[in-house]
Amino acid sequence: MKQLVRRVRHVIGAVALLSVAAGALALEPDQLTATDLKSAQHLSGSRLSRNVALAGASVLAAGVNTASASGSGVPGIDSLVNFTGRYRASGFDSNGNPQRDWVYAMIGTPPQGGGTTRVRAPVIPVSIDLRNYDGTPRYVANPNDPEHPTRLYVDATRYLRPVLNSPLFQNSSYSSSDRPTQFTDAVQRAEFWEKQEGDWHTLLSPVAGKARVMKLIRGTYRFALNADGTCCAYVLVNIDDFSAALFPSTSPVDASTPIGAAELNGDITTKDMSSFLFPNTYLYFNNDPTQCCVLGFHSFDYEPGDASNGNLPRFYVMNYSSWVTPGLFGANFQDITPLSHEIAESFNDPFVVFDGNTNATPWWLSPNGNCQNDLEDGDVIEGLPNSAYPITMHGYTYHPQNEALLPWFEFKKESDAIGRAYSYPDTSILTALSPPQKANCAP
Helix, strand or coil, X not given: CCCCCEEEECCCCCECCCCCCCCCCCCCCCEECCCXXXXXXXXXXXXXEECHHHHXXXXXXXXXXXXXXXXXXXXXXXXXXXXXXXXXXXXXXXCCCEEEEEEEEXXXXXXXXXXXXXXXXXXXEEEEEEECCCCCECEECCCCCCCCCEECEECCHHHHHHHHCCCCCCCECCCCCCCCECHHHHHHHHHCCXXXXXXXXXXXXXXXXXXXXXXXXXXXXXXXXXXXXXEEEEEXXXXXXXXXXXXXXXXXXXXXXXXXXXXXXXXXXXXXXXXXXXXXXXXXXXXXXXXXXXXXXXXXXXXXXXXXXXXXXXXXXXXXEEEECCCCCCCCCCECHHHHHHHHHHHHCCCCCCCCXXXXXXXXXXXXXXXXXXXXXXXXXXXXXXXXXXXXXXXXXXXXXXXXXXXXXXXXXXXXXXXXXXXXXXXXXXXXXXXXXXXXXXX
């Protein structure tokens, strides 16, 4: 049995959520209404780092200095293509010690070298199967059809095609590229605007992965039916139970979880950036649904190496992201907003500060109140007015999120990004740097 290390980083304080009033319709004790999310705080950038501490210990025990090589990628790991860089800025580390030198790793190859890097990007839809305490399929009363109870099962495959057709994987026009490109490539080009060669691109090659199912036992979730009585408008899941059901818990992995099954089947590899797409599935903390809602997180699954890969630790870079049906939250959180957020953060911080050093930044305080010290470009902007950047294509208007750019984290008074900006594609979202911060943004 592997040791599981699960830690949630930079979680915003939760707000009161669920207040189901008694009415004519008797609800199940764990049943909610479609309007109960209106007051929820959206935590689409929360990052669950499973086994990150264990992975960092494994690499450091091997004597690998992850900050040693500039440009060539993080050494000593089996993972997707990445490049490293350095910058200097006054700040403090996580222990409150002064620090000036910082190192980052990002997906792709160095911008100065030009050329196009293609990264395989499986998108795996994961349907939700809500079960009774004894593990049997669960049915509840359908208010619109009392003779036919509703089976609590939510299909994720319906959202696969809209996601694959979205600007995350299809080309659109942006000011940072002289030809149409993908959303995250446009953001990455914008932040390295003065360093890149003109033909430099980092593109995702989407693959429709084999659909998976996550079974959840009653007591770990809450649910709300659609207006027509079908399942489900949304599902809320305790984040620890969700993590246990998503990640494999043994080495070698088995097929009992979506990630383990995908690894065994070859659907995802260490060279991929993998997305696990869920249907309106949001997470809460401490077994308390009032501490809601996480709409996505990015991390990696750590698995030990063996002789076949030179005994290098395996990092399967991944994200969980929920499709968000318009109307559940505000205009800034719908359709691909969480997925765009997590993919952009995976580009800038694929290994989630696994060694305590790579992609750590000076402490910063964002306009939305987030206090963090990592290169999480989505967290700076999430929830701000006009944080979504609508793009219409294939007959649908998508809502990817604007992202903060590297110069903002570098505390550069003169940004060297496109248009001297700190955010992109909307360069007006961030107009100033964070004030300098002590550890944990202490006074």
